[in-house]
Amino acid sequence: MLIVETRCEPQAHHDEELVLPFDLRQKSRLRTRLASGEEVGLFLERGAVLRGGDYLKGNDGRVIKVVAAPETVLKVTCSSPIELIRAAYHLGNRHVPVEVGDGWLRLGADHVLADMLNGLGAEVTEEQAPFEPEAGAYGGGHKHHGEAHGGLIHLFGNNA
Known part of the structure; x- marks a missing residue:
């Protein structure tokens, strides 16, 4: 071995x-x-x-x-940046590992969280994709390969 x-x-x-x-x-x-x-x-x-x-x-x-490896994940999108931030807040409040992308969030498949997010007005779709959640506030940060900016700049747009 x-x-x-x-x-x-x-x-x-x-x-x-x-x-x-x-x-x-x-x-x-x-x-x-x-x-x-x-x-x-x-x-x-x-x-x-x-x-x-x-x-x-x-x-x-x-x-x-x-x-x-690709795995079953939930992709979360919203009709506005504020709604996406609200969804991220509620996931963070539950200490859920989340990947932040350009206008979307990704998390491990969980029907209870999907129901919560739908209740917040988010669109939740199941997909097969690699999952690379953020390292967390104390994890030294995480930058996606090839990403020029942090993911949150895309949530707020250029006006932040």
Whole structure:
């Protein structure tokens, strides 16, 4: 079994891919399989979350790219920025992991939260997509790959 204990800087080339949903990318100790089917044991620093696009180094020197697996999520949109902010507030008040996008929110599938959001006037659709929620106020921040601005600037527009 391949053992992975360290992260590394992004590389121009990688040898393997590790495709995991968000709930497994939160684990610092995990026995799983690479996309090739090879068994791998992760022994990473506690409390760290793997993000799609992160790179790891195997104990044999191989470079492994982390890929956020598509999973069932809820995409939330609203007819106005204020309504979207209200939806984000209520999700945050419940400590729900949320991904912030340009005019939308994404969260793990949950029919109770979907009903709450619909009651707030939000449009909620189920989709299959990679889930990359915000790290939280104390998690060092999170910027989506290729994103020039923080997600909230898009909620408020250029007038903020």
